[in-house]
Amino acid sequence: MAVYTEVSDEALVAFLADYAIGGLVAFRGIAEGVENSNYALRTEAGDFILTLYEKRVERGDLPWFLGLMAHLAGHGIPCPLPVHGRDGVALRELCGRPAAITTFLPGVWPRRVDIAHCGPLGAALARLHLAGEDYAPRRANALGPASWAALLARAADDADGVRPGLRAELEGALASILAAWPERLPSGHIHADLFPDNVFFLDRRISGLIDFYFAATDLLAYDLAVCLNAWCFETDYSFNVTKARALLAAYGAVRPLAEAEIAALPVLCQGAALRFALTRLYDWINTPAGALVTRKDPLDYVRRLRFHLAAKDASAYGL
Incomplete structure (x- = not known):
């Protein structure tokens, strides 16, 4: 917002x-x-x-x-x-x-995510995916993999001004991710932006899911990857596998993951990290002066991307 x-x-x-x-x-x-x-x-x-x-x-x-x-x-x-x-x-x-x-939905979003938030989030995301099954209209994901090369191109000339070597790092990651991107996984309507500030809690229960303006029809497990990026890293950018395990277990209790979805988690998480690194990079460079808006550091998601690129399989996420 x-x-x-x-x-x-x-x-x-x-x-x-x-x-x-x-x-x-x-x-x-x-x-x-x-x-x-x-x-x-x-x-x-x-x-x-x-x-x-x-x-x-x-x-x-x-x-x-x-x-x-x-x-x-x-x-x-x-x-x-x-x-x-x-x-x-x-x-x-x-x-x-x-x-x-x-x-208006009551509640507050968690400024500091703890493990007790992650289970309710996973279950709520799974229920959202199931509830959307009979919503017939479809919408392609405008910020899905097909858009990432163009996003990078729009910011590439200024990327090294944010951090030296950033352009080459992002270009290398993009090529690797697109080459491994899965095509035949369960799809449906996803939120695609379910960050902590889009989830309200009241008495430790979820009271609101907001900001659906990135929602699209895409791989359901990609939505999980967005949440693993947004909810399971600590302030020092270490990955909290206990949070991830709680999120994934609660999701799977409502909508069990297919084996192919589990196998694809590392590349899905890489793609989600890259997507937010790219859009944040563009906004970091182009947000107009004087806008009442909080810019977000793209390097936060570059650090997450590095973790996912090193992940060999779904065991890195507690599975």
Whole structure:
């Protein structure tokens, strides 16, 4: 989450007139994240989230995202529910940007991940994958393997300014990963960005899964790889195999992994680490001055990538 587009009181009041959620009480920008402009919104009917979709999100994809969220919420997944206007339309326009309001979910995301968070995460991810099975529309992963070479090319000339030798390291990793990438694994709808700040806990239970704007139809085990990267490394970049084992065991208790998925974990984790290293590198170089947004260090994910490149098999992840 972030704020790129400022919304005036007058514009927001006019926007809310199209909804049956009462008048404006308060709103404020949310600075975390890097993608869209987000506001915490309070009206006379309660608390909501207002999102203005910025340039990286394709407008044509937004009905898919909002439809998936509504589908998952209807199947018991604790995710935001899009709020429809008086005319039945959820996707509208505000300040020249596509915009939508969703329900607010209580809870806080874990600033320090411990083992007790990892089991609930694994089970919630598996339930999300199963709940999405009968959502018929599909969406290709715009940030999947087919996009990584172009992402690297867009940042390559500036990569060595971030750290000497970074360009060659990323180019070598990309070639290795693409050569080994699995094709015939179980697929379905994935979140693709389930970082700790997108998971809310309340009384040690998951109360919310948010930010579905990278969701896509892709390899289910790739979603696990994203989570292993995001949840199982310590602040010194050592990999916590106990956290990984808890995450994978809880996932497998709900949706058992196929042998081929287990065998592919190292390269899937390499790919997930590379994807976030590349998008963070691009944002590190190109985030506009003055944006109310938290830039994230791409080298964090380069360090994770090195661990996965050294992993010989799934035993590195506790299996």
